[in-house]
Every structure is written in structure tokens, then in C-alpha cells.
Amino acid sequence: MTFTEQLRAGWLVGRFVCVGLDPDPAQLMATTRSGDMAARITQFSRAVVDATRDLVVAYKPNSAFYEQFGPAGMGALQDLIRYIHAAAPGVVVILDAKRGDIEHTNEAYAAALFDVYDADAVTVQPYLGGDALAPFLNRLDRGVIVLCRTSNPGGGELQDLPVGQLPLYQRIAELAETRWNRNGNCGLLVGATYPRELSLVRALAPSLPLLIAGVGRQQGAVREAAAAGMTSDGGIIVSSSSAVTHASGGPDFAEAARQATLTLHQQLTGWLSR
Amino acid sequence: MTFTEQLRAGWLVGRFVCVGLDPDPAQLMATTRSGDMAARITQFSRAVVDATRDLVVAYKPNSAFYEQFGPAGMGALQDLIRYIHAAAPGVVVILDAKRGDIEHTNEAYAAALFDVYDADAVTVQPYLGGDALAPFLNRLDRGVIVLCRTSNPGGGELQDLPVGQLPLYQRIAELAETRWNRNGNCGLLVGATYPRELSLVRALAPSLPLLIAGVGRQQGAVREAAAAGMTSDGGIIVSSSSAVTHASGGPDFAEAARQATLTLHQQLTGWLSR
Numbered sequence: 001m002t003f004t005e006q007l008r009a010g011w012l013v014g015r016f017v018c019v020g021l022d023p024d025p026a027q028l029m030a031t032t033r034s035g036d037m038a039a040r041i042t043q044f045s046r047a048v049v050d051a052t053r054d055l056v057v058a059y060k061p062n063s064a065f066y067e068q069f070g071p072a073g074m075g076a077l078q079d080l081i082r083y084i085h086a087a088a089p090g091v092v093v094i095l096d097a098k099r100g101d102i103e104h105t106n107e108a109y110a111a112a113l114f115d116v117y118d119a120d121a122v123t124v125q126p127y128l129g130g131d132a133l134a135p136f137l138n139r140l141d142r143g144v145i146v147l148c149r150t151s152n153p154g155g156g157e158l159q160d161l162p163v164g165q166l167p168l169y170q171r172i173a174e175l176a177e178t179r180w181n182r183n184g185n186c187g188l189l190v191g192a193t194y195p196r197e198l199s200l201v202r203a204l205a206p207s208l209p210l211l212i213a214g215v216g217r218q219q220g221a222v223r224e225a226a227a228a229g230m231t232s233d234g235g236i237i238v239s240s241s242s243a244v245t246h247a248s249g250g251p252d253f254a255e256a257a258r259q260a261t262l263t264l265h266q267q268l269t270g271w272l273s274r
Numbered sequence: 275m276t277f278t279e280q281l282r283a284g285w286l287v288g289r290f291v292c293v294g295l296d297p298d299p300a301q302l303m304a305t306t307r308s309g310d311m312a313a314r315i316t317q318f319s320r321a322v323v324d325a326t327r328d329l330v331v332a333y334k335p336n337s338a339f340y341e342q343f344g345p346a347g348m349g350a351l352q353d354l355i356r357y358i359h360a361a362a363p364g365v366v367v368i369l370d371a372k373r374g375d376i377e378h379t380n381e382a383y384a385a386a387l388f389d390v391y392d393a394d395a396v397t398v399q400p401y402l403g404g405d406a407l408a409p410f411l412n413r414l415d416r417g418v419i420v421l422c423r424t425s426n427p428g429g430g431e432l433q434d435l436p437v438g439q440l441p442l443y444q445r446i447a448e449l450a451e452t453r454w455n456r457n458g459n460c461g462l463l464v465g466a467t468y469p470r471e472l473s474l475v476r477a478l479a480p481s482l483p484l485l486i487a488g489v490g491r492q493q494g495a496v497r498e499a500a501a502a503g504m505t506s507d508g509g510i511i512v513s514s515s516s517a518v519t520h521a522s523g524g525p526d527f528a529e530a531a532r533q534a535t536l537t538l539h540q541q542l543t544g545w546l547s548r
Contacts, residue, residue: 022379064379067386070352074345098375100399102426102488105296105338112341125374125399127421131428147401152376154405161437161445168442171435214376 003120003143004185006092007209010057011234016226016268017261018058018094018211020241021045021080022065023073027246031253037069041076044253046083048245051258053088055265060211060239063097081118092120094211094237098147100125106135114142121145123189123211126172130180143185143209146176148201151191151214169197170204177205189213192238195224202229215240215264222264223271230272240264277394277417278459280366281483284331285508290500290542291535292332292368292485294515295319295354296339297347301520305527311343315350318527320357322519325532327362329539334485334513337371355392366394368485368511372421374399380409388416395419397463397485400446404454417459417483420450422475425465425488443471444478451479463487466512469498476503489514489538496538497545504546514538 001009010016023041032040049059066077081093095117099109113122121143124136136144149159149169159169166174173188180186187209190198202210210229215222215238222238229236240260248256275283284290297315306314323333340351355367369391373383387396395417398410410418423433423443433443440448447462454460461483464472476484484503489496489512496512503510514534522530 062375062379062382064373064375064382064386068382068390070386070390071345071348074348078344098399099338099372100374101336101338101372102424102429105336108336108338108342112338112344116342116344125372125401127399127401127432128424128426129428129431129433131431132424132426150376150402150406152402152406154403155376157403157405157449158401158442158446159403161442163435163437163442168432168435168437172432175431 002141002185003092006090006120007057007237008233009090010092014269015055015057016234016236016238016272017056017265018060018237018239019048019052019056019244019257019261020096020239021048021059021061021245022241024065024246027249030249031251036072038072038076041066041069041073042079045080047254048257049084049087051254052244052261053091055261056091058092058094058237058239059084059088060094060096060241062241063095078117085118092143094121094123094143094145095119096123098123098125100128101132102128103132103134106132110135110139114139121187123147130175133180137180137183137185140183140185143187145187145189145211146172146180148172148176148188149190149194149197151193155191170200173201173204177208181208187211192222192225195221195228198225199228206231209235209237211237211239213239216243223267226268226271238264238268276415276459277366280364280394281331281511282507283364284366288543289329289331290508290510290512290546291330291539292334292511292513293322293326293330293518293531293535294370294513295322295333295335295519296515298339298520301523304523305525310346312346312350315340315343315347316353319354321528322531323358323361325528326518326535327365329535330365332366332368332511332513333358333362334368334370336515337369352391359392366417368395368397368417368419369393370397372397372399374402375406376402377406377408380406384409384413388413395461397421404449407454411454411457411459414457414459417461419461419463419485420446420454422446422450422462423464423468423471425467429465444474447475447478451482455482461485464503466496466499469495469502472499473502480505483509483511485511485513487513490517497541500542500545512538512542
């Protein structure tokens with residue numbers, strides 16, 4: 001099945017949550033018992049996957065948090081993605097790498113992210129334009145999620161700049177919907193902290209999956225964002241990272257991660273079924 | 275010495291060339307004798323460094339071409355940067371990774387690129403704004419080279435969009451010069467294929483080093499770009515990748531790389547001294 005087909009199958013059975021898997025050195029030391037960092041990443045992440053796999057549509061490891069451990073961290077990432085494919089078939093892996101270079105270089109990135117690490121989808125930068133994204137977009141079975149409106153406070157410095165009638169991030173939503181999605185595998189990343197912006201993005205990109213990132217414990221914004229992004233067949237991937245994986249800083253971290261995931265899952269299905 | 279001090283010291287003795295080190299599987303198989311891919315990368319890149327180190331101000335490995343070989347490729351990258359620091363002291367290593375995420379995540383990227391891989395400078399994406407770049411910019415001894423106008427044909431799809439009076443890439447040049455360079459360690463990446471755009475960038479960012487990327491064999495554009503970017507103390511890092519490393523596809527690749535580097539070096543010093 002392609003990325004898009006897997007997503008739709010997940011939405012059909014009411015799965016909208018994505019768990020972000022971002023290993024943090026301090027958290028790993030506090031929650032795992034022994035071994036080098038790579039072994040601790042494996043121990044921690046597998047336990048979180050085991051505790052949440054029946055509740056989620058996606059996992060989202062962020063590459064930065066593996067890269068910080070050097071080549072061994074990349075080995076742990078490769079191992080983790082392999083584990084998710086085996087233990088949670090049907091759940092997509094979005095490798096949050098925010099890559100972006102010229103076309104020739106993106107061929108090497110696509111080989112790395114899709115072949116070596118076997119991600120179902122990746123996040124990418126829009127700044128070099130659609131032609132540069134071809135090596136990602138031409139992989140028909142994989143997903144390409146373009147940064148649109150990010151959740152950081154200063155995200156607007158560029159993203160809100162007016163380009164003709166629209167701010168830049170809306171222009172990107174429009175380009176993704178009309179030009180870049182020719183293979184039906186494009187999505188957009190929008191921060192959960194901006195529900196109003198998210199509904200404007202949805203209006204301009206009615207057919208694209210939206211990855212709603214940075215969901216913390218604040219319910220209000222998530223509810224609004226989810227409602228604004230939802231389409232008749234699903235349309236949203238609601239991603240929460242530390243609110244799930246850091247729900248407990250102790251040895252009961254996996255149980256606590258399940259509870260946090262379950263709460264988000266129930267909120268989303270409750271709100272969305274109304 | 276900081277990145278900026280090393281650059282200035284290189285310019286002072288007439289070094290402007292940067293050699294891009296982007297391992298290519300086919301090229302490695304044709305030019306190196308035996309070993310796995312990591313060993314071949316090491317063999318190839320060290321030979322190029324040995325043949326060119328007296329002529330250059332910088333080396334620029336592009337992360338994608340190491341990532342495509344998985345964790346072993348990252349080990350080879352780490353080894354290569356260590357080798358350059360030992361064999362070519364004073365020559366800066368620009369890790370061309372084009373990273374960009376929110377601030378918290380960029381802390382992990384900065385730890386990876388500056389500490390684990392020990393790059394003197396990195397290339398970064400502007401799309402998340404200046405606040406997100408803080409973990410890079412706050413490393414006073416390292417350089418942060420922001421994508422401004424890239425060399426790909428479709429780079430203008432976003433970069434040329436008019437934002438008020440200026441196209442987006444010029445607005446970025448302005449932001450980098452006025453807001454993001456508070457620690458004096460910011461630079462800009464501009465494609466060598468756009469000499470006119472480069473002179474407009476230089477006008478808006480008089481104090482920033484310009485990494486002029488994608489220099490091939492076409493002399494004209496390089497000459498114009500170099501002349502447009504040059505400042506009284508140097509100001510330019512002129513980067514050539516495959517035109518140097520693929521100058522020969524045979525066992526004389528290192529000699530051919532030296533010849534190509536020398537030609538570019540002589541052209542630059544000849545043009546710039548007039």
C-alpha cells in the first residue's frame with residue numbers, strides 16, 4: 001500500500017494520532033536501565049511503540065534527535081523504523097527531517113530517507129521550489145509533507161510576509177495543492193498552535209493531508225485545529241511528541257505514554273464524530 | 275580561531291576556492307580499488323584533500339551524499355572532517371546540510387553538526403525565521419550560512435516572489451545582514467549561476483561572507499559572480515564540487531582535482547587582483 005492508502009485506511013478506523021519519537025538524553029538516562037545511548041533509544045522507543053501502536057495512524061521520529069548521537073544514533077533510527085514496520089504494520093512512519101536541496105542532491109536525500117531508512121513519508125523544505133522536490137514527489141508510494149506554517153513563535157518572520165494577496169505560507173499551500181501534488185502524495189505541515197491559519201490552509205488545499213505538529217497539553221487549540229483540518233475522509237495527522245513520551249519521567253513512561261495517546265485519541269474521535 | 279577569523283586569514287593569503295566533497299557511488303567504484311563504500315569514501319576524499327589543501331579556503335561536504343550510505347556513511351563523514359582538521363589546519367569545513375527546524379530541534383542539529391561532526395560552519399534554511407536559527411547563531415565560533423538564492427532552475431518559484439518592494443531572497447539577505455548577524459557569524463549562500471542576483475545580494479548584505487555555490491566549468495558566470503561578491507577583505511567562498519572531484523573519472527582523479535582547483539584559484543586571484 002502507498003503512504004496515502006495507508007493513511008486513508010487508518011482514518012477509516014478512526015486513527016488520527018501521530019506519536020513523535022524524539023529521544024532526549026536526560027529522559028533516556030532516567031527511564032532506561034543500561035546500555036549505550038543507541039541501546040537506550042531502542043529500549044525506550046520500542047516500549048512506546050508497543051504501548052501505543054493500536055491507537056495511532058503514524059509515528060514521527062525527528063531526525064535531529066538521532067543525528068545528535070552520531071552514526072550510532074542513525075543506526076538506532078534505522079532499527080526503530082524497521083521495528084515499527086514489523087510491530088505496527090499499517091502505521092506509517094513519517095521521518096521528520098525537513099530536508100531540502102537542489103534536485104540532484106535531493107536524489108541522495110530521497111535514497112537515504114526512503115531506501116536506507118525506509119520512511120513512508122518525509123517532511124521537506126519549500127524554499128528551493130517544486131522542481132527541487134521532484135526526487136521526493138516522484139516516489140509514488142511515499143508521502144512528501146511540505147513545511148507550510150510552523151509552530152515556533154518567530155515562524156511568521158518569513159511565513160507571514162505578504163506575497164501579492166496572500167501571506168507566503170498560504171501561497172505555499174496553494175502551490176502544493178495545484179502544482180506539487182501531481183502524483184497525489186503531497187501533504188502540508190502546520191503547527192497546532194495556529195488553528196486560524198490552519199483553517200485558511202485547509203481552504204486553499206482541500207485535498208492534502210495536514211500534519212498538525214506540536215500538540216502539547218493545551219486542549220483548546222488542538223480541538224480547533226483538528227476541526228478546521230478535518231475532511232470527509234479524515235485529512236489530519238495530529239502529532240504529539242514530548243506530551244506523550246515525557247508524560248512520565250520515570251520507569252512507567254510507556255504506560256503514561258499510552259494514557260496520553262489514548263486521551264488525545266479519544267478527544268479527537270469524540271470531537272470529530274459530532 | 276573562529277570560523278570568521280579563519281576565513282579572513284585565508285582571504286588574506288589569497289585563498290577563495292572551496293572544494294565540495296560529494297561522494298558518488300559510481301565515481302567511487304571507478305576511482306578506488308577496494309573496500310566497502312565507507313572505506314572508498316575515505317580513500318577518495320583524503321586523496322582529494324591531500325591534492326588541494328594548499329589552494330583552498332574551505333571544504334564543503336554535502337551531508338546528503340554521506341547520508342545515502344546510512345550510518346556507515348555518517349561514520350565516513352565524521353572521519354573525513356577529522357582528517358581535514360588535522361591535515362589542513364586553517365581550512366574551514368562547511369557542512370552543507372541545509373538544516374532547519376524549530377529552535378528546540380535546532381539545538382539537537384547544532385549539537386550534531388558542530389559537536390559530533392565538528393563542522394566550522396553549516397548551511398541552514400531560512401523558512402522558520404531567525405528565532406529558530408538561534409541555536410546555530412549562538413555558537414559564536416561557528417559560521418551559519420543561510421540559503422538566499424539557490425542555483426537550481428526553479429529556485430525562483432519562491433525565492434523571486436515579490437515581498438513588498440523586494441523579491442523574497444533579497445528580503446532574506448536584508449534580514450541576515452540587519453537582524454540575524456548579531457554575533458557576526460552569519461553568511462549567505464548564492465548560486466554561481468545568478469551573478470546579477472549576487473550583486474543585488476551583496477548590496478543588501480555588505481558585511482556577510484557569500485558562499486557562491488555550484489561553480490561548474492563555465493568561466494563567465496563565475497568571473498562576474500566573484501567580482502560582484504568580492505569585498506575589500508575578501509568576502510567570497512567560491513565552491514566547486516563535481517567539476518573538481520569528477521575532473522577525471524579514472525585513477526588520476528586526485529591530480530585532475532588539483533589541476534581543476536588550481537585553475538579556479540588562478541582565475542579568481544587573477545581577476546580579483548586587477
